[in-house]
Amino acid sequence: MTPETFFGLFNYWIVICLMMTGFYIVISSGNLIKTVIGLNIFQTSVFLLYITMGKLTDPVKRVTAPILEGGHGDSHGDHSAHGEHVAQVSFEEHASEQLHDAVKHAHADLSEAGHGGAEHAHEVAEVLYSNPLPSVLMLTAIVVGIATTALALALIVRIREDYGTIEEDEILELDKELQ
Amino acid sequence: MMTPEQLIMTSLALPLLAVGLVFLFGKIPNLRDGCSIVVSVLLFGVTCQLAQLVFNGERPELVIGEMIPGFKIRFLIEPLGMIFALVASGLWILTTIYAIxxxxxxxxxNQTRFFACFAAAIFAALSAAYAANLLTLFVxxxxxxxxxxxxVTHNGDEEAKRGGRVYLGILISTSIAFFLFAIVWTGHIAGTLDFVPGGILQQPFAEGKISPAGLAALLALFTFGIGKAALMPFHRWLPAAMVAPTPVSALLHAVAVVKVGVFSILKVVIYVFGIDLIRETNLTGSLSDVGISDWLCYLAAASILLASLVAMTKDNLKARLAYSTISQLAYITLGALLASESSVIGGGMHIVMHAVGKITLFFCAGAIYVGAHKKNISDMRGLGRAMPLTFAAFLVASISIIGLPPGGGSWSxxxxxxxxxxxxxxxLMGALMISSLLNIAYLVPIPIRAFMTPKGEEPQKWHEAPMMCVVPLCITAVGSVVLMFFADSIYRVLLQIV
Amino acid sequence: MIEQLIQFLDVVSKSPHLPVLLIAIPLVAAPLLILIGNRKLVQILSLIVAWVVFGISVAMLGRVLATGAFEYQLGGWPSPYGIVYRVDHFNAFVMLFVSALGALVLTYSPPSVAAEIPRSKHYLFYPSYLLCMTGLLGMCVTGDLFNVFVFLEISSLSSYALISLGKTRRAPLASLQYLILGTIGATFFLLGIGLLYQITGTLNMADIAEKLAASDAKRAELVAFAFMTVGLFIKMAVFPLHTWLPNAYTYAPSVVTTFIAATSTKVSVYAFVRMVYTIYTPKFAFETLPLDRAMVVLALIGIFVASIAAIYQTNVKRLLAYSSVAQIGYMLLGIGLATEAGVAAGVVHMFNHAFIKGGLFMVVGCFALRIGSVRLEDWRGAASVMPMTCFAWAVGGLGLIGVPMTAGFVSKWMLLTATMDAGNLTVAMLMLISSLLAVVYVWKVVEAIYFSEPSEKVKAAKEAPLTMLIPTYVVIGATVVFGCWTVYSAEIAQLAAKALLNASGVVQ
Known part of the structure; x- marks a missing residue:
């Protein structure tokens, strides 16, 4: 493994580190709040994995978030070309069928780019777009994560009301005494 | 006149009808018990009609449907099953009267539960008798x-619970661990589970789908898996089941349940393996000079002797009869495993002879308990004079079990x-002879002592059991002698299957 | 009036929107019910919703049986760009029993809920229950992998909430433990989905399968598979990842335990089967990876350990919980065979076990209501005062053991023949021996309730109310019916297995 590939995969290293950190906290911590925090870090690592996979970098061209610029050009873009989808698709002039078509290419091509890095030829494009889909997915996952955390915290509040502690071993001790 | 199919259907439906009626009239004992008797008489009538057909060479069939995709619940009556069904349904009438x-x-x-379960057991016995494939038999x-x-657990006390645990434990575990396994294995090798004259394993064996060692293992799985045959060392459930009320011991643990066991072994030997296959593999000695069933034969012989010896040590009458049953069942198992024409016929015949004889003995045990509240043999001295009919019947049935003329058992x-x-x-004949001597030693002294003890010892309260108990046991005692003269017809019927 | 109703039903059952209605109705109903807030009304409305959902499942299964698999495109976006709901034999079958048990348990629930959950929480209980059901059904119906994750979390979150409603103070802790493990599992699953998306650039299951076949990123495929498998194994409670299950089942309210035990783990099994057979291929899972051997070993160890653990329990809920862990093992055994018969056996056991375990937990709920305890020593002699409830236990228990004429026997038989045909005699033998352990723990309870002197608590008890007994008997009766008549259980399972294996290119 050359240093280039090592550092080229830096986002994965971060993901793995975060994930293992979070996992370790979940396993090792007896404090319920800390466990939940560990769980959050654990989840965050996966969010990062998704988001970084959608992000493009390119030494030459400008890479941006998938937001339409200008918007009213008459170049319809060359759908059949390899490489990234071309800018300035004019949505208004397309029938919905063509829209599907466009989305199809954007979808497939962008993700390919996300995976393989920016190794494709980019003769046509002036601007590259990052793949928006992973970010969208993570929006959902973050909501799920928040819900989980909220629920976990609510449960911990109830546990503290019942036991007067949030240390797992103390709780188990209390239960043993009861029996 | 009903078609054969309808006859089978009716004879299976009648016990179920009895279950329903018993529950329905649970609150009115006379009506409830009346229903039981009427249904049992009807059932016997239907089985007799079926028997006529079957003994004339017909093979009535009834397909219920697929229980599991590819596996049917199917009934097909052949002579052995018909004889078993006749015995079970005929004795059901007498036992019902006796049980009442x-x-x-x-x-x-809990008499309602008792009679309902009783009818359900008869239903199961008939289904087993009519089964056309291993799946139906297993169900x-x-x-x-x-x-x-x-x-078995009818009394509900600690002893009954323990007895029930042993009963269920042994029967369920052997049937699931061995019997079911053997069935599925057979299906895997033979591609069918149907009982076919001549056996279904011959072909696969010839094609080399199963080795002689595999065949031996399969036969052993069947023999031990059918725990109801009470072959040692899986016999413990039978004495344990003696905690049940006597009518249960009489019909179920002398006739229906144990006979389903040996009947299944006979069926497996005749229709799954085929007696030719077993005999061939035994004669060629392909398993290092010991045939696939030889060691099982020795085990059965040992079982005959050991159970007889244990029976001698038992003072509790029912326990002694239980061990005697284990010994007699091993005769039938031995007959099946020897896999010769005469031995299989002998085994089939012994199902009938032993059933009638042993049910009499159990009826007597129950009558003694009802009349004199005695369970132990040592307490029965001189009892014969108070209960002459009971002990006379006991003597007659003993003779049949021992195998002396004029008892039916002599033929089998x-x-x-x-x-x-x-x-x-x-x-192996030696084992049979020694066992017969042992039979004499543990059965005959009981009535002899009951009759021939000096006067003056007996308390005044002893008397015969109620007529409802005494009449059935006299009938079966007479039956065990009468069968001696009908052995020929049973022989001819059984000749059809070998 | 009636004619119009029939006509209406006819039109509805032919509607192409059934797959989305299945999800949309309970999903929309849940928050609306919370807004309504009236305890009685919420209860009645949720019951109606549950039965409507069941009706939709039946209609969908009917359509699949008549015309084969069909798709529904959400928002009219064609696959693989939009989300599609795809209904075939397999998931129609799973949805059928999930929604059937969902509706039956809900019908059964009111007295038990009234006794075990504070009155003020009732209006929240029913919507959570509906959401849980939505999540489970959604996992089945969707053809989109990320959607599976979302529905998995919907069902999980609502079940954490439901479990925490238990009466004892152990309930929140059990729920939290489940939450932590469940979230780890779900996150692993999410990670796997992410990797698959990186490889294929799509989330549509069929599309992924196609692209995976052509891809050469073997290592990434492997990692994705590993993460998803572990994630789902946690949700399935496969030994040794089952530790959350006994506590969660024991401390949750009876109704919740009943529903979750009957359905939740099975739906995760469904997702696992989809993953192995539709997304990946059995060849990948069982030849490239030795997952089949690992599954057999885990399943058998799990069956023995959990069954033995069950034998020593004195708390009946915990006893059944351990039994559930063991039963998952049987499903895995069948699925791991990768033959048509094996998968059919696994699938039919999902169905049969859902009814058996559901029925048994319903019985536990009846006892909990009348005796106020789920400890075995308090149940002693219950047959004298609660004969109907006790009889239901006996029948359900026989099903669990796998006695002929019960559904358990059908699955056992099919599993056994499948194992045998795959040439695995040892596994077949071990499987049979392990099933004997079920005899011990089932009979322990039967003896206690039938052949013991009544305990103090039993003496004060009376027979369970009819509103609970009738649904219990419907479920228990189903285990007997499906033990004798398998047209709608085993045969559909066989069709499902056939379709799955054909799709994944396994030649029989």
């Missing part, structure tokens, strides 16, 4: 185990002995 007398004489609780076998469990034991010679294991 016994249960009322004893003021037992019936298990239904019987479950439906008799409440009967004769064929079994001939079978030993036929299959080249003449020395």
């Amino acid at each position: 007398g016994y249960m009322r004489g004893h003021h037992e609780k 019936a076998y298990e239904v019987m185990t479950i439906s008799t469990y409440p009967l 034991k004769w064929f079994l002995a001939v079978g030993c010679v036929e299959s080249g294991q003449a020395w």
Whole structure:
């Protein structure tokens, strides 16, 4: 493994580190709040994995978030070309069928780019777009994560009301005494 | 006139109808018990009609449908099953009458549950008798185990619970761990589970799908898996089941349940393996000079002797009869495993002879308990004068069990002995003879002592049991002698299957 | 009036929107019910919703049986760009029993809920229950992998909430433990989905399968598979990842335990089967990876350990919980065979076990209501005062053991023949021996309730109310019916297995 590939995969290293950190906290911590925090870090690592996979970098061209610029050009873009989808698709002039078509290419091509890095030829494009889909997915996952955390915290509040502690071993001790 | 199919359907439906009626009229004991008797008489009538057909060479068939995709519940009556069905349904009438007398004489609780489970067990026995494939047989076998469990634990005390645990434990574990395994294995090798004259394993064996060692293992799985045959070392459930009320011991643990066991073994030997296959593999000695069933034969012989010896040590009458049953069942198992014509016929015949004889003995045990509240043999001295009919019947049935003329048992034991010679294991005959001597030693002294003890010892309270108990046992005692003269017809019927 | 109703039903059952209605109705109903807030009304409305959902499942299964698999495109976006709901034999079958048990348990629930959950929480209980059901059904119906994750979390979150409603103070802790493990599992699953998306650039299951076949990123495929498998194994409670299950089942309210035990783990099994057979291929899972051997070993160890653990329990809920862990093992055994018969056996056991375990937990709920305890020593002699409830236990228990004429026997038989045909005699033998352990723990309870002197608590008890007994008997009766008549259980399972294996290119 050359240093280039090592550092080229830096986002994965971060993901793995975060994930293992979070996992370790979940396993090792007896404090319920800390466990939940560990769980959050654990989840965050996966969010990062998704988001970084959608992000493009390119030494030459400008890479941006998938937001339409200008918007009213008459170049319809060359759908059949390899490489990234071309800018300035004019949505208004397309029938919905063509829209599907466009989305199809954007979808497939962008993700390919996300995976393989920016190794494709980019003769046509002036601007590259990052793949928006992973970010969208993570929006959902973050909501799920928040819900989980909220629920976990609510449960911990109830546990503290019942036991007067949030240390797992103390709780188990209390239960043993009861029996 | 009903078609054969309808007859089978009716004979299976009648016991179920009895279950329903018993529950329906649970609150009115007279009506409830009346229904039981009427249904049992009807059932016997239907089975007799079926028997006529079957003995004339017909093979009535009834397909219920697929229970599991690819596996049908199917009934097809052949002579062996028909004989078993006749015995079970015929003795059901007498036992019902007897049970009514016994249960009322004893003021037992839960009589409704008792009679319902009883009818369910008869249903299972008939289904097993008519089964056309191993799946149907297995289903019936298990239904019987479950439906008799409440009967064993009827008393509900600690002893009954323990007895029930042993009963269910041994029967369910052997059937699931061995019997079911053997069935599925057979299906895997043979591609069918149907009972076919000549066996279904011959072809696969010839094609080399199963080795002789595999065949031996399969036969052993069947023999031990059918735990109801009570072959040692899986016999413990039978003495444990003696905690049940006597009518249960009489019909189920002398007739229906145990006979389903040996009947299944006979069926497996005749229709799954085929007696030719077993004999061939035995003669060629392909398993290092010991045939696939030889060691099982020795085990059965050992079982005959050991159980007889244990029976001698038992003072509790029912326990002694239980061990005697284990010994007699091993005769039938031996007959099946010897796999010669005469031995199989002897085994089939012994199902009938032993059933009638043993049910009499159990009826007597129950009658003694009802009349004199005695369970132990040592307490029965001089009892014969107070209960002459009971002990006379006991003597007659003992003679049949021992195998002395004029008891019916003499014929079946004769064929079994001939079978030993036929299959080249003449020395096993020795085991049969010694066991017969032991039978004399543990059965005959009971009535003798009851009659021939000096006067003056007996208290005044002893008397015969109620008529409802005494009449059935006299009928079966007479039956065990009468069968001696009908052995020929049974022989001819059984000749059809070998 | 009636004619119009029939006509209406006819039109509805032919509607192409059934797959989305299945999800949309309960999903929309849940928050609306919370807004309504009236305890009685919420209860009645949720019951109606549950039965409507069941009706939709039946209609969908009917359509699949008549015309084969069909798709529904959400928002009219064609696959693989939009989300599609795809209904075939397999998931129609799973949805059928999930929604059937969902509706039956809900019908059964009111007295038990009234006794075990504070009155003020009732209006929240029913919507959570509906959401849980939505999540489970959604996992089945969707053809989109990320959607599976979302529905998995919907069902999980609502079940954490439901479990925490238990009466004892152990309930929140059990729920939290489940939450932590469940979230780890779900996150692993999410990670796996992410990797698959990186490889294929799509989330549509069929599309992924196609692209995976052509891809050469073997290592990434492997990692994705590993993460998803572990994630789902946690949700399935496969030994040794089952530790959350006994506590969660024991401390949750009876109704919740009943529903979750009957359905939740099975739906995760469904997702696992989809993953192995539709997304990946059995060849990948069982030849490239030795997952089949690992599954057999885990399943058998799990069956023995959990069954033995069950034998020593004195708390009946915990006893059944351990039994559930063991039963998952049987499903895995069948699925791991990768033959048509094996998968059919696994699938039919999902169905049969859902009814058996559901029925048994319903019985536990009846006892909990009348005796106020789920400890075995308090149940002693219950047959004298609660004969109907006790009989239901006996029948359900026989099903669990796998006695002929019960559904358990059908699955056992099919599993056994499948194992045998795959040439695995040892596994078949071990499987049979392990099933004997079920005899011990089932009979322990039967003896206690039938053949013991009544305990103090039993003496004060009376027979369970009819509103609970009738649904219990419907479920228990189903285990007997499906033990004798398998046209709608085993045969559909066989069709499902056939379709799955054909799709994944396994030649029989």
